[in-house]
Amino acid sequence: MAEKNATLLGRVWQSISAFFKEKIWQGFCVNILYKKFDRYKGWIYLAPAIVLLLIFTVWPIFNTVRMAFLEGYTTMKDVRGDTFSFGLGNFTRVLEYKGFLTALKNTMLLTVLTVPISTFLALLIAVCLNSIKWFSRALQTIFFLPYVTNSIAIGMVFAAMFNMIIGGGARPDFIGVVNIVIEALGGEYINWMNEGAEYWAMITVMVVYIVWNALPFKILILLGGLQSVNKQYYEAAKVDATPRWRVFTRITIPLLSPMLAYVIITGFIGGFKEYSSIVGVFGESMRAPGDPTYTLDTMVGFIYRAISNQEGTASAAALILFVIILVVTMINLYVSKKKTHY
Amino acid sequence: MKVELQNLTKIFPSRNKKSGEEVVAVNNFNFTIPDGKLVGLLGPSGCGKSTTLYMISGLQKPSSGKIFFGDEDVTELTPENRGIGLVFQNYALYPHMTVKQNILFPLQNLRGADKLLKEEMLARAYEVAKLVQIDELMDRKPSELSGGQQQRVAIARALVKMPRVLLLDEPLSNLDARLRLQTREEIRRIQKETGITTIFVTHDQEEAMSISDVIVVMKLGVVQQTGKPQQIYDDPCNLFVAKFLGTPPINVFEGEVKAEKLYIGGECVLSVPGVADKAVYVGIRPEGFIPDENGGLSCEILGVDVMGRDVSIVSKNAAMLTPSVRSIVDADYSVAPDQKQIRYTLKPHKVFLFDKETEERIYFEVQ
Numbered sequence: 001m002a003e004k005n006a007t008l009l010g011r012v013w014q015s016i017s018a019f020f021k022e023k024i025w026q027g028f029c030v031n032i033l034y035k036k037f038d039r040y041k042g043w044i045y046l047a048p049a050i051v052l053l054l055i056f057t058v059w060p061i062f063n064t065v066r067m068a069f070l071e072g073y074t075t076m077k078d079v080r081g082d083t084f085s086f087g088l089g090n091f092t093r094v095l096e097y098k099g100f101l102t103a104l105k106n107t108m109l110l111t112v113l114t115v116p117i118s119t120f121l122a123l124l125i126a127v128c129l130n131s132i133k134w135f136s137r138a139l140q141t142i143f144f145l146p147y148v149t150n151s152i153a154i155g156m157v158f159a160a161m162f163n164m165i166i167g168g169g170a171r172p173d174f175i176g177v178v179n180i181v182i183e184a185l186g187g188e189y190i191n192w193m194n195e196g197a198e199y200w201a202m203i204t205v206m207v208v209y210i211v212w213n214a215l216p217f218k219i220l221i222l223l224g225g226l227q228s229v230n231k232q233y234y235e236a237a238k239v240d241a242t243p244r245w246r247v248f249t250r251i252t253i254p255l256l257s258p259m260l261a262y263v264i265i266t267g268f269i270g271g272f273k274e275y276s277s278i279v280g281v282f283g284e285s286m287r288a289p290g291d292p293t294y295t296l297d298t299m300v301g302f303i304y305r306a307i308s309n310q311e312g313t314a315s316a317a318a319l320i321l322f323v324i325i326l327v328v329t330m331i332n333l334y335v336s337k338k339k340t341h342y
Numbered sequence: 343m344k345v346e347l348q349n350l351t352k353i354f355p356s357r358n359k360k361s362g363e364e365v366v367a368v369n370n371f372n373f374t375i376p377d378g379k380l381v382g383l384l385g386p387s388g389c390g391k392s393t394t395l396y397m398i399s400g401l402q403k404p405s406s407g408k409i410f411f412g413d414e415d416v417t418e419l420t421p422e423n424r425g426i427g428l429v430f431q432n433y434a435l436y437p438h439m440t441v442k443q444n445i446l447f448p449l450q451n452l453r454g455a456d457k458l459l460k461e462e463m464l465a466r467a468y469e470v471a472k473l474v475q476i477d478e479l480m481d482r483k484p485s486e487l488s489g490g491q492q493q494r495v496a497i498a499r500a501l502v503k504m505p506r507v508l509l510l511d512e513p514l515s516n517l518d519a520r521l522r523l524q525t526r527e528e529i530r531r532i533q534k535e536t537g538i539t540t541i542f543v544t545h546d547q548e549e550a551m552s553i554s555d556v557i558v559v560m561k562l563g564v565v566q567q568t569g570k571p572q573q574i575y576d577d578p579c580n581l582f583v584a585k586f587l588g589t590p591p592i593n594v595f596e597g598e599v600k601a602e603k604l605y606i607g608g609e610c611v612l613s614v615p616g617v618a619d620k621a622v623y624v625g626i627r628p629e630g631f632i633p634d635e636n637g638g639l640s641c642e643i644l645g646v647d648v649m650g651r652d653v654s655i656v657s658k659n660a661a662m663l664t665p666s667v668r669s670i671v672d673a674d675y676s677v678a679p680d681q682k683q684i685r686y687t688l689k690p691h692k693v694f695l696f697d698k699e700t701e702e703r704i705y706f707e708v709q
Contacts, residue, residue: 232434235401240448240503241422250447254438341438 064315073312090316099294100317103302110206110298111271118211119264122218127252129219130226140223147216155280158209162192162281193282195290202288202296210277214270218263225259226252254341261336265329272325275300299324343411343506343539345375345398350407352393352563367393369563371407375541375556380533382550383543385560386586391543392511394560398541399428399509411506424507427500427538431512433492435484441495442467442480448503470502474532490521497532508533510542514549526553547587551575559583576691581701584625584694590654590670594663597624597695604695607661611638612688614695614706622704623663623696628654630692631669637687641667646677653677657684 037044067073068091070084077084094100125143129136146154160176167173172189179189191197192205229252237247253260278286278296287295294301299321306314350371356363368390375381383391396402398409400421408417416424435444449463458466471477474494484492493513500508513529514522530553533540544550550557551571559566559574559582567579578584584592598605598621604612606624631639633655641657644666648654653675657667669686677684695704 230432230434232430232432233436236428236430236434236436236499237447238401239399239421239426239428240499241451242447243451243453246451251436254436257438 064318066315067312068315068319070312073315074309075311084312090312091320093313094317094320097313099297100302102294103297103299106203106296107272107274107298107300109203110210110274111268113203113207114210114214115264115267115271117207118214118218119260119267121211122215122222122263123256123260125215126219126222126226127248129223140219143219144216146213147220151213151276152280154213155209155277158205158212159193159281162205164189164191164194166194193288195288197288199295202282205281206278206296209281210271210274213277214267218267221259221263222256225256229255257336257340261332261340265332265336268328268332269325272321272328273300274298275304344377345507345539345541346410347371347373347375347394347398348408348410350394350397350409351405352390352397352402353405366563368397368404371565373558373565373568375539378537378539379555380530380540380542380553382554382557383541383560384547384550384557384586385545385566387545388562389560390563391545391558391560393563395509395511395541395543398507399426400424401428425503425505427503427505427508429493429496429500429508429510429513431515433484433496433516435492435495435499437484440481440483441471441476441487444484444495445471445480445498445502448499452503466502467498470498473501473535474498474528488521489517490525493517493525494528497529501532501536501538505538508536508538508540510540512544513542514544514546522549529553548589551587559586561586578625578694579703581623581625581696581703584696584703588627590628590668591664592625592627592694593667593669595624595626595659596661596663597622599695604693606639607659609638609640612690612693617695617704617706621698623698623701625694625696626688627692628668628670630689631655631671631686632689633671633675633684634687635685637685639686639688641684641686643677643682643684648673655684 043050069086069088071087071089073084073090129139129143132139162178163174163176164172164179165174175183175189176192178192182188182190190201192201233251233255234247237251242250275298278298278301282288282296285291285294286297286301287293299317303314303317303321306317350368351366352368354365354367356365371390371394383394385391393402397404400416400419400423404417408415410416411424421428436447439447445467446463449458449466452458468477468480471480474497476491476494476498479487479491479495484495487495493516497508497510497513510529514525517525526549529540529542542554554571556568557571557574558568561582567574567583574583575587578587581594585594595606597611598619599614599617600619602613602615602617603610604614604617604622604624639659641659643655643657645656646653647656650673652670652673655669655671655677657669659667690706690708695706696702697704
């Protein structure tokens with residue numbers, strides 16, 4: 001039956017196309033349609049993707065901008081039928097809110113600390129992985145594990161590693177592995193993330209976590225880059241008695257520069273979007289127990305909380321974050337254009 | 343610098359560990375490359391010629407045997423301590439550096455007593471760039487150069503630190519036909535001007551014949567014959583060498599020696615004094631045929647190629663082992679359009695006999 005259908009369809013199609021290709025029809029409207037189809041068929045094929053993009057990407061972006069510039073916008077009022085006047089009130093509200101500066105400072109600090117550290121470590125590990133022969137596959141898998149693990153789950157493990165539960169006794173009831181190691185090395189316990197923890201200690205916890213979490217992707221990209229470097233460059237360098245360090249800085253790094261640029265740019269973008277990692281370690285309150293404010297708040301955290309009742313403010317903050325990322329990425333691209341060899 | 347190879351052997355372990363079969367890439371290579379000569383290592387792919395080159399460079403370690411540069415045993419030396427210049431098949435120019443930076447790179451690596459001042463480095467770089475005629479391209483990137491220019495940059499980079507031995511791996515294989523002719527003359531000229539002992543690898547016999555002082559013909563890791571190109575062409579020691587050298591290639595026939603006479607397809611074609619009665623392979627160079635109505639060898643004409651200087655006659659013979667019999671005769675000789683048969687007498691010094699089992703040459707007295 002299916003076959004019969006197919007041949008029938010085929011025959012219908014044949015007659016239709018024969019009809020359209022008929023000389024006598026040239027210049028007639030049907031033929032114009034046929035030609036139009038030819039010209040626009042690219043768009044027609046793209047249509048499903050474009051529709052989805054319009055609904056889920058273009059419209060939200062447009063709507064964010066709209067909400068940001070409407071004074072005191074909230075969805076509730078919008079649904080109720082209120083009208084809003086155009087203005088910059090949402091932006092001034094964001095900038096005046098003192099929690100925003102904390103969020104901005106935390107975001108910047110985490111990004112500036114984690115991107116160089118993780119890039120450097122990833123490069124080091126990738127070079128090592130690339131040069132060893134045994135177990136390199138197994139090690140690659142191990143290094144890749146954080147990438148496929150849920151960040152909240154990893155956060156809980158990290159929290160357990162840094163945590164300390166102080167009961168009534170002389171020793172704490174529970175000591176995380178980090179403090180055990182510090183004790184073994186002859187140091188004092190550090191209050192990383194419990195009540196009264198200092199800001200730098202909490203930031204250190206987050207830097208360690210974020211760097212560890214960011215490594216796999218970077219290692220993967222850089223290792224791929226290293227493996228695609230033609231071995232003959234190294235042989236040529238060897239024949240020319242090039243010292244190892246010079247091979248690394250003059251050959252490996254330049255040939256790897258496109259991947260490095262990619263890893264750094266995406267690292268910055270990811271850093272500015274940091275949120276779930278902090279929630280994973282410190283919980284949704286984003287602070288050590290007992291802190292009065294959101295000590296470890298980030299831009300996305302700020303936006304996320306504002307979105308529940310002040311969509312206009314949230315949109316304004318999102319636009320501010322967008323502009324920051326845009327500027328930083330443009331600086332990155334400008335620098336990489338000068339330094340990158342393609 | 344004289345280069346001496348003694349019992350050089352390279353064995354690669356089998357990839358499949360269970361079967362345990364090793365691959366002998368180079369088997370007991372003995373040869374002395376005279377000082378200041380251009381030597382071509384010639385053979386089909388997989389014959390071990392590149393492996394030999396890489397062992398001389400030090401990038402690969404020989405399984406056994408020794409390598410001497412002059413009187414110095416360099417077998418255990420690493421590549422950087424051998425004082426060699428190596429030009430890779432695909433040139434391996436650093437793509438992110440300009441031509442100048444590429445050429446300067448080996449000089450900037452020099453340490454200690456050899457360390458050069460910046461001006462000295464530049465002077466050396468420009469000197470060698472002039473030698474290979476790329477001094478006007480110094481600020482370009484390799485991707486902005488043609489294949490031939492890249493090749494010259496690679497040679498310049500290899501020459502700039504004044505190596506004792508220059509090694510070239512398939513130097514012409516990435517160039518088009520015209521550039522190949524031009525570049526091989528260039529290599530010849532550069533070698534002559536510098537006087538550096540140069541060893542190059544090629545699978546193209548024409549290339550090797552045209553520029554080498556000495557060629558080494560290899561097959562399956564074993565050296566077949568060494569000598570001056572013309573000498574090997576005129577006097578091949580076995581069937582492989584005879585077949586590998588020469589364009590158009592040698593014609594091979596089934597033959598038989600009876601009472602010091604050579605028979606091809608039952609026809610007596612040549613007297614071969616001093617050869618015992620047996621079946622043989624007969625190799626005849628294309629230029630070894632003389633059209634002659636009374637000649638011993640008869641062939642059926644398939645076609646005639648006129649090449650101006652001479653005429654190439656393609657024919658067939660029942661006893662031939664090559665796809666056709668190609669002879670090159672004087673342009674004065676004309677073949678009638680309806681001529682189906684042709685008879686040849688043979689030039690004895692262009693006829694080689696080979697043993698059917700060993701494929702080794704059987705010599706006879708040329709009168």
